[in-house]
Amino acid sequence: MKKVLTLLSAAALLISLNAIDAMSARDYISIVGSSTVYPFATVVAEQFGKTTKFKTPTIESTGSGGGLKLFCAGVGAEHPDITNASRAIKSSECKACFENGVKEIIEVKIGYDGIVVANAKSAPMMKLTRKDLFLALAKDVPDPKGGENLIPNPYQTWKDVNSSLPNQKITVLGPPPTSGTRDAFVELAMEAGAKEFGFIKAMKKTDKKRYKAVCHTVREDGAYVEAGENDNLIVQKLDKDPTALGIFGFSFLDQNADKIKGAFVDGVEPTFDNIADGQYPVSRPLFFYVKKAHIGTIPGIAEYLKAFSAEATWGPDGYLSEKGLIPMPEAERMKFAKDIQMLIPMECK
Amino acid sequence: MNKMPQPTESSVGSCRSRTIDIVNRGLKRRYRAERRFKIYGITAIALSLVFLALLFITIVGNGYSAFRQTEIKLDVYFDPMEFKDKLAADANYLAIVKDAMRSLFPDVSGRRDKRSLYGLVSTGAAFQMRNMLLKDRSLIGQRIPVWVPADDDVDMLVKGHMDRGLPESDRRLKDKQLAWIDQLAADGRLHKAFNFSFFNNGDSREPELAGIRGALMGSFYTLVVTLLLSFPTGVAAAVYLEEFAPKNRWTDIIEVNINNLAAVPSIVFGLLGMAVFLNFFGLPRSAPLVGGLVLSLMTLPTIIIASRASLLSVPPSIREAALGVGASKNQMVFHHVLPLALPGMLTGTIIGMARALGESAPLLMIGMVAFIVDIPGGLTDPSTVLPVQIFLWADSPERAFVERTSAATMVLLAFLITMNALAVVLRKRFEKRW
Structure with missing residues (x-):
């Protein structure tokens, strides 16, 4: 018993000595x-x-x-x-x-860094605009019947959003609100898409708070799935589910080009060159x-x-x-x- | 039964038969309920076994290939010109590797082609050359065959994780590179060898160079601190509370709080650690010392509870007999009760340690979730731990990290299973039944 006690006190001494040592510079x-x-x-x-x-x-x-x-x-x-x-x-x-x-x-x-919207290799190529992204993912969108009022997002399929897109349920896997990628995406893609509506753009001057809320709030009815910060997981899920789209950084598209492909945004494909010369709109x-x-x-x-x-x-x-x-x-x-x-x-x- | 039954007999008889009838009628249902319950139990166990098997199969299936690494044989020439007026440590080893690659494929020309040719070997090859030469200067001027690690893309191709059938633009390796690799394979210059670097290296952003040594050492130092702090403290607390402390309101409050502490989510201990050890005491970030302190706070309640249970299971007759022959209370506890309770305490400690080994959440707050290449050599060196390493690799974009993530998980599981098995063995060998 005594031996154990001396051993323990020696160890404790060692630890405290070490701690003092650590106080000095890094x-x-x-x-x-x-x-x-x-x-x-x-x-x-x-x-x-x-x-x-x-x-x-x-x-x-x-x-x-x-x-x-x-x-x-x-x-x-x-x-x-x-x-x-x-x-x-x-x-x-x-x-x-x-x-x-x-x-x-x-x-x-x-x-x-480009932010890409990608889907599985086997799925049809998506040609999106930033306006499509806003209409598909925002919580409140302008009434499709016209007028200047906002209604809760009614769109269920991509075809509803834009008739040139495939008739496919909207499912987008993306990062949670704590992520910088999400901040950049709502700012560069959704806000830019929202600005194409004149009355929303005008709102920026009259009611900045409301403007921000309209542009930056992502729908919560299940069409946008928060998939955590792990982009590899999103890639794997896209590979399994060809109807889903995912949002992540360009490096993940670059490394997984055999499994997924990036959607065109405003007619520009997310390639190294297009992001480098600034043509691809969603880059930061x-x-x-x-x-x-x-x-x-x-x-x-x-x-x-x-x-x-x-x-x-x-x-x-x-x-x-x-x-x-x-x-x-x-x-x-x-x-x-x-x-x-x-x-x-x-x-x- | 008579024609004229006695009223009393008949009433007793009918009453008796009624009870039996009720029992008989209900019997089938009760047996059924019992069988049903057994089936529920068996299904539950089978289901959990299936999930466990599924977990092991996916992890082992994904990870076993990481224990072998593709290597390329180069004929390296340590050109004396290169070492002429430079220190051996500063020579351009990358150029030596590039020369060796070029000598294998002398007809490759053009900047772009050369670049993709050099891309077949790992960037670690140059460091390997450097270490070889620093160990043995007599290599200068010699031409020797060396196996160097291949790039992770080559490794993935050889292991069958990359599909050759895809169009060229969708592959990380281009057609030309595939042709070179095929030629290397035909010349016997490509093979898979046991992946020593996985166990010898620290973390790296190149999958072929990444290893778990740094994380293992970090886990080791962290657990040493945890054990040294939490075991003696936990046992002392348990002995005092169980054997010496008066039973009053204060000890009740303490007991309730210890039980509550055992149920606190581990991230809370991380926050506490950040506030107390980092901000107040100014201990360094990312250090196993702080990690050990935080984890010992977390394992303390587990150890105290297990130790108290094990003290409680020592029968009072032992205590009475010791006191009866004239032992003091102190002697009674330390000579008789504690030795009998120790196996149970050790079991609790090992299980607490196993939990601490698998923990990553509290370490996030104290900076141990970090990219650390150098292998830690002490309690205050920056380091990370095994579960954190797994988390970091799972988040890396390179494909080759997928198998390494699973391989590291296999190592972690091996440690956890060993620790739990040790706990079982200890209990079986030393536990006394009364």
């Missing part, structure tokens, strides 16, 4: 943020860890909002150095950062934000930024493009590469 980069940027940032981090003398950065997938919250909590080794985001930082977040002492933030755009920029105060205290941040902004990384032939990231045009790449080199902080709007 020697690896800590990155948090968007699950959309995660597959790209991790590749860079891994390469960085293998090719330099620095430790491999750790990357947590917390979502864009969660990442910025952690990032803005303060300066010091216990706070992350970089946060990934699938949208630009909001002015409220920027202010929160400033109030917590995170005064200088470097914004880096890394490329674009991806970012990461760097805490300038940590550069120099946490080893390797400047080198990581340099590795990320190398042409071999984010250029058109870089390894990130192989993972499905759509590179920025050359001028934009040059601009951000320069920002990184000079460590120019952004300004809060």
Whole structure:
């Protein structure tokens, strides 16, 4: 019994010693943020860890909002150095950062991500417009009989929405409201579709709150199925059910081109080239934000930024493009590469 | 029965026959009910067995192929020119691999074609060359055959997860690449070998390089902390509450709270861990130390409840006999009751540990759901755990991660089954029946 007790107390001592050791500075980069940027940032981090003398950065997938919250909590080794985001930082977040002492933030755009609406390879090719997407997925839509009033979404099949579409029940698998992909989809596809109705567009000026609610609220009668954050699961379900459509990032279409195909949106097919030159309408920029105060205290941040902004990384032939990231045009790449080199902080709007 | 039956007899007789009739009449129904109940029970067990079998079949069916990895044989030449005025660590090993690929297919030209040719081998090949050379400098100037891991797309093709019949645009591998792969196979330069890197590497974004070593070490450190904290604390709490504590309102409240704690959803412990250990004590994020602290909070109630039950099952006669021969209360507990109750306590602890091993939700809040490549070497190194690794791989777009997800699940299940079997064996061997 005595032996056990001494053993246990020795172990407890060891743990507490270790804990004290941990209080001192961190020697690896800590990155948090968007699950959309995660597959790209991790590749860079891994390469960085293998090719330099620095430790491999750790990357947590917390979502864009969660990442910025952690990032803005303060300066010091216990706070992350970089946060990934699938949208630009909001002015409220920027202010929160400033109030917590995170005064200088470097914004880096890394490329674009297309959001695709896809269905199974065996299903008929869908040629959608953003207006179709709005009418099929919004909670309230303009009365099909005409007039300027909104009624609960009556459409049951795609043919009801647009007579050129197949007579197929509307089933769309997509991300839940916590996802950045969902935010971008409602903004880029549904809101743009809603704007084609003159009276809704006019509402933006008169009643902005109502306008947002109309454009951004997804129907809840079972036609839109929240399929969780796991895009692989959506791909598998689409493969099983040819009548369903799914919404996810382009990289999943790219990796699963033998099982699913992307629907045309406004007459443009979601291909690498079409997203890269901006023709495909539903695409968004991806970012990461760097805490300038940590550069120099946490080893390797400047080198990581340099590795990320190398042409071999984010250029058109870089390894990130192989993972499905759509590179920025050359001028934009040059601009951000320069920002990184000079460590120019952004300004809060 | 007589013609003139006695009134009393007849009434007794008819009464008796009536009871028997009622019993007889009901008998069939009661037997039926019993049979029905048995059938319900058997169906329930059969159903759960079917689901279990289904689970195992899908996981093993998906995952067994991940234990083998496709490799390509290259004739690597460590060109002395390359090492002339550079440190061996800084040499361009990627170029060495590319040269070796080109020497196999000398007639491939054009930037695009060369790129797709180089794409057949894993990016890990260059690191493999580097490690080989750093271990043995005498390789410089030699030409040696080396098996290097193939790219995950090649691996998927060889394992039959990619359909050659599809049109070229729908395949990750193009027609030219298929022709090269076929030629490699014909030359005996393509084979499947046991996937050592799956057990030796940390996480990676390249499926062919990704392994579970980092997650296993993370799970190990986390569980060590959990065990060291929760077992002694849990047993001490149980012994005090069961043997020494007065029975009053306070101990009642404590007991109710321990039982409530056992039913708290695990994510709540994660939130608590974030607030207390990270924000208040300033411990590092993603560390197994904090993970262990959080998980020990979670397993404590399980261990206390199991330990108390096992103390309670020690018969009072043992206690009375010990006290009767003059043992103090302390001696009675530590010399007689505790040793008898220990097997039951250990069983409870192992089951609590198995639950902690399979837990991922509370670790989300303290930053252990993260991409971590370096294998953790201590309690405060950033690390992740096995269930989290499974979750992260399940979410990765690359096709080859599907089989790796299942393979990692198989490893996790193997550990869980071993731990539960250990608990059963311990109970069978050491448990005393009174």
